[in-house]
Amino acid sequence: MTTAPAISSRLDDPESARETGRAKIDWAFEHMPILSALREEFDANQPLAGETIGMAMHVEAKTAALVETMADAGAEIAITGCNPLSTHDGVSAALDAHESITSYAERGAEGEAYYDAIDAVLAHEPTVTVDDGGDLVFRVHEDHPELIDTIIGGTEETTTGVHRLRAMDDDDALEYPVFAVNDTPMKRLFDNVHGTGESALANIAMTTNLSWAGKDVVVAGYGDCGRGVAKKAAGQNANVIVTEVEPRRALEAHMEGYDVMPMAEAAEVGDVFLTTTGNKNVITRAHFERMDDGVVLANAGHFDVEVNLDHLSELAVSEREAREGVREYELADGRRLNVLAEGRLVNLASPIGLGHPVGVMDQSFGVQAVCVREFVANREEYAAGVHNVPDELDIEIAEIKLAAEGVEYDALTDDQAEYMDSWQHGT
Numbered sequence: 001m002t003t004a005p006a007i008s009s010r011l012d013d014p015e016s017a018r019e020t021g022r023a024k025i026d027w028a029f030e031h032m033p034i035l036s037a038l039r040e041e042f043d044a045n046q047p048l049a050g051e052t053i054g055m056a057m058h059v060e061a062k063t064a065a066l067v068e069t070m071a072d073a074g075a076e077i078a079i080t081g082c083n084p085l086s087t088h089d090g091v092s093a094a095l096d097a098h099e100s101i102t103s104y105a106e107r108g109a110e111g112e113a114y115y116d117a118i119d120a121v122l123a124h125e126p127t128v129t130v131d132d133g134g135d136l137v138f139r140v141h142e143d144h145p146e147l148i149d150t151i152i153g154g155t156e157e158t159t160t161g162v163h164r165l166r167a168m169d170d171d172d173a174l175e176y177p178v179f180a181v182n183d184t185p186m187k188r189l190f191d192n193v194h195g196t197g198e199s200a201l202a203n204i205a206m207t208t209n210l211s212w213a214g215k216d217v218v219v220a221g222y223g224d225c226g227r228g229v230a231k232k233a234a235g236q237n238a239n240v241i242v243t244e245v246e247p248r249r250a251l252e253a254h255m256e257g258y259d260v261m262p263m264a265e266a267a268e269v270g271d272v273f274l275t276t277t278g279n280k281n282v283i284t285r286a287h288f289e290r291m292d293d294g295v296v297l298a299n300a301g302h303f304d305v306e307v308n309l310d311h312l313s314e315l316a317v318s319e320r321e322a323r324e325g326v327r328e329y330e331l332a333d334g335r336r337l338n339v340l341a342e343g344r345l346v347n348l349a350s351p352i353g354l355g356h357p358v359g360v361m362d363q364s365f366g367v368q369a370v371c372v373r374e375f376v377a378n379r380e381e382y383a384a385g386v387h388n389v390p391d392e393l394d395i396e397i398a399e400i401k402l403a404a405e406g407v408e409y410d411a412l413t414d415d416q417a418e419y420m421d422s423w424q425h426g427t
C-alpha cells in the first residue's frame with residue numbers, strides 16, 4: 001500500500017541535498033551528548049534488532065539524530081513529517097540514503113500528499129510508532145486497524161498529541177500502549193518551557209527583524225510553552241500580557257508580574273501576539289477588528305487553528321507577502337495585520353525554522369529513545385492506553401546530561417533515605 005515515493009526520487013539534485021542535510025545532522029549530533037551516549041550503547045547491544053519503527057515528526061537535523069540512533073540499534077525505520085512546513089528536504093534526503101531508513105518527508109506536503117506519506121510509512125508495517133501530534137496513531141486506528149495486533153507500542157512527543165491520545169483512551173478507542181513522552185519532566189520542563197520560549201522568540205525576531213524591547217507582547221495560554229515565552233520575552237524587555245481560561249494559571253501569571261486580561265482587551269494593546277494554547281479560535285474576527293496597524297501574529301501551538309485565518313481573509317481587502325514568511329492582510333480601513341508562517345508553529349515553520357535549540361531536543365529525544373527501548377524489552381508489561389514514562393528512564397536521561405555537562409550533585413545518605421521513607425519520625 002505504498003502511496004508516496006521516498007524523498008530521494010522527488011528531488012532535482014538529491015546528491016547536493018544529501019550533503020547539506022548530512023552536515024546539519026553531523027553538527028546536531030556533535031551537540032547531543034545524550035543521544036551520542038545512547039547511540040554507543042545501542043550500537044553495542046542492538047536493543048531494537050528486528051523491529052520496524054514508523055515515525056511522523058518534524059524532519060530536521062535533531063530528529064535525524066534520533067532516527068539514526070535507533071537505526072544503529074538494529075531497527076528499520078520509515079519516517080515522514082508531522083507538519084507541512086517543518087521538513088528540511090536535505091535532512092530528509094540524507095536520512096533516506098541510510099540503508100535502514102526510508103524517508104517520505106518533503107517540505108510543503110499538505111492535504112492528500114501529507115496523508116499519502118503517512119500511509120507510505122504505515123506500509124512498512126511498524127512494530128513501534130513514534131509520533132508528534134498523534135496523526136500516525138490516529139491513522140493506524142482509523143484506516144489500518146490490521147496493524148494494531150503487531151504494534152508493541154508508541155511514543156508521543158507533544159502536548160496536543162497526548163491530549164488526543166488521552167481522549168481516545170477515555171473513549172476506550174486506543175488499542176495499543178503509548179508513552180506520554182511530552183508529560184515527563186525531562187521533556188516538558190525543558191523543551192516546552194525553554195525550547196519554545198527561546199526558539200519562538202528567535203524565529204519571530206529573525207523573520208520580522210523587529211526588536212522585543214518596549215513592545216507589548218500578548219501571550220495566549222500560560223501553560224508550559226506560555227510560561228517559557230512570557231519569561232524570555234520579559235527578559236528581552238518586552239511588556240508581557242497573558243490571556244488564559246484556567247483560573248490558577250491566570251493567577252500564576254498575575255503573581256509572576258504579568259498583566260492578565262481577556263483577549264478582547266489585549267487585542268487593543270498588543271504589538272505582537274503569540275498563541276500557545278493547543279486550542280482553536282483563540283484569535284478571531286472580533287479581535288482582528290480591534291488590533292492596531294502593523295501588529296504581528298504568530299502561533300507556537302501544534303496545529304494552525306489558534307489564529308483564525310479564514311476570519312482574517314474574510315475581513316481583508318488585500319493580501320500580500322510583505323517579507324519572506326510574513327503575510328500582510330490589509331483591512332478596509334487601511335490597517336495591516338502581519339501573520340507569520342501561515343499561522344503554523346512559528347519556531348519550526350518559519351523560513352529559518354530551526355526549531356528548538358539542539359541541547360533541549362537531545363533531552364526530549366533521549367527520552368524517546370529509551371521509551372522505544374523499554375517497549376521492545378518489556379512489551380508484555382504494558383496494556384493498551386496512555387502510560388507515563390517510568391521515572392527511572394527519565395532519571396537515566398538526567399544523569400547522562402549532568403555527566404555530559406560536568407555537573408556533580410549530592411546523593412542521599414542511607415540515614416537520610418531511611419528518614420524520607422518513614423512515617424514514624426515526627427516532632
Ligand code: NAI
Binds near residue numbers: 158161224243281282
Ligand atoms: P499546556 O496544556 O501546558 O498549556 C496550554 C494553556 O493554554 C493552558 O494553561 C490552557 O488553560 C490555556 N488555554 C486553552 N485555551 C485557551 C484560550 N482559549 N485562551 C487562553 N488560554 C487558553 O500546553 P503546552 O505544553 O504549553 O503546549 C501548548 C501547545 O504548544 C500544544 O499545542 C503543544 O503541542 C504545543 N507545543 C509546541 C512546541 C513548539 O515547538 N512550538 C513545543 C511543545 C509544545
